[in-house]
Amino acid sequence: MKNSDNRHGNGEVCSPEWGKGAHENGHGSDSDGVVLGLDGGTTSTVCVCIPLLSFSDHNLPNTVPILARAVAGCSNHNSVGESASKDTLEQVMAEALCKSGSTWSSVRAVCLGVSGVNHPKDQERILNWLRDIFPSHVKLYVHNDALAALASGTMGKLHGCVLIAGTGCICYGFSKDGREARAAGAGPVLGDWGSGYGIAAQALTAVVRAHDGRGPQTTLTHSILKVLGLSSPDELIGWTYADQSWARIAALVPEVVSCAEAGDQIANKILVDAVQELALSVKAVAQRLCLCGEDGNSSFPIVMVGGVLEANKSWDIGKEVINCIHERYPGAYPIRPTVEPAVGAALLACNFLMKESEGHCNS
């Protein structure tokens, strides 16, 4: 994969098997070429190859033909380092392209939605080595994975905001005139209290506080100790610092929801606070981008993504977040995506390419 010149031709780097797909399944690259969409998260990286689609904000695609899909491990450079991140991204793109039966020369545009891209410097660094891989005519776009998630809900339309609340949380928005804004997404040290990690850490804290006399008793104690197989809250300290992976702690969210549903006031307060935090992120983005229009009543979509926002039993965090947002922005409407974020990234590639062709890219 190091000699990138090889793949600027007509597909010589594909193994003989890789070239077959195009003819066997009837997809292959059409004359308009293909685009790659990539979603690089903290646990896995997904790349899809789709044909170049033409659409407008008023005529969005209903379905998206997926020519090929490839999956790899984590590509967040903050987690695995830059070299491993680069290798993973390069390999997963090569695999998707070859599976689709398309050639490197048929690629028109590539959009990477990568978690950990928080600063123009991150974007620039990834763009630099993408330019070594792809021929100069290929359009390259690098964004935070939140933008890909937004597009997966809006089917490529760049308007509204996405609220992601899984292990971490972030709100990201894009206005009709091309401005963007984000709120939260700064990780647990920097106060992402609406995230799964944030909710679970608050619950663990409540157990410790109840145990040492700083806080009221809570059923979270029994519930969390039981699921972790521990006999005393004292053991929570050792459990917590034995492995500080954020996902491991966030996995305790269902216990918090169960306790709240059973009437525990401490668990309930943790969820109410998380709802406020998540709604605040959306309100901050909506206000900065004026998503509700001049009159304050225009409609805009909120794409809802991640385990924390999925319907629970009686305590539905996602629904409560929307209710909270509606108090200020009655025109906001939730969307649950029907395609995955990598497809959103591919639709973004199409959208950006169309806008560049129209000369409106920077409008």
Added chain:
Amino acid sequence: MKNSDNRHGNGEVCSPEWGKGAHENGHGSDSDGVVLGLDGGTTSTVCVCIPLLSFSDHNLPNTVPILARAVAGCSNHNSVGESASKDTLEQVMAEALCKSGSTWSSVRAVCLGVSGVNHPKDQERILNWLRDIFPSHVKLYVHNDALAALASGTMGKLHGCVLIAGTGCICYGFSKDGREARAAGAGPVLGDWGSGYGIAAQALTAVVRAHDGRGPQTTLTHSILKVLGLSSPDELIGWTYADQSWARIAALVPEVVSCAEAGDQIANKILVDAVQELALSVKAVAQRLCLCGEDGNSSFPIVMVGGVLEANKSWDIGKEVINCIHERYPGAYPIRPTVEPAVGAALLACNFLMKESEGHCNS
């Protein structure tokens, strides 16, 4: 150091030079023998060797003769692993003993105050390998480093509580009838908001929230970016996760105090909240141990330790914590230790040994 039998004799393991001190400085081990006190923190480990002292709760030592002092690196098994922790503790004790000109056979008691000892299992593990090192007649005591800090303020008397607030925070108390209790000290994931790390993390969070529209503007932004040499709050995310050492983040506390002193309301609120948290820890321990007596007005000492509690300019966190505790416990009085925690550990060794001799150890 692996052949522990060598040092159960009369000092043969000391190099020839090590034996000289006893005669040159006139200290050496007297007929009553010596005790070792050790303070094992997250950044360094200190061991002192003192003569066995006899004192009572009503006749405490005013000064402590230090025969020798040795310093080593971190010995917290959560940070460096058990094997490295053990090696460090063993080496620093051997050095202190040899520097004092005493022999292994003159050691009467050893008290280790080690951070990271949160559970009887931790205590038992360390006691097990201490028993391999020392002859069976040597009394061995292993406690959390907080108990050594308490004794450093009370000069060995086991009564009252200690509040430690540096990078981390913990409150630890000991009642006259031998019961003990702690609050906080569970690390940043589990809600030690009164710690230096907690204060600084709240300040960083406030900067991020002001930047993305979730919170009010604060002078913390300019102050923190300047001291870190960053140009935008966006860069704080990369800075924070590049190295998550708790001490590195806690080092920002002086910026928070400066901003609060200059009138910043956000910084002020962070310090007020930290004061409440620290005072709550003390109140929880005092209540569980009934340190204020049956009438609620008895006096008890609060040993104050750590950078967060040291006198600041106009905003004095330690003073505010005491004021807050006085609202409920007017008899509580602060003590600033004049000896280091390792000396506190050595005084504990003497105290425990006396109590065992009196047959009151478990009373």
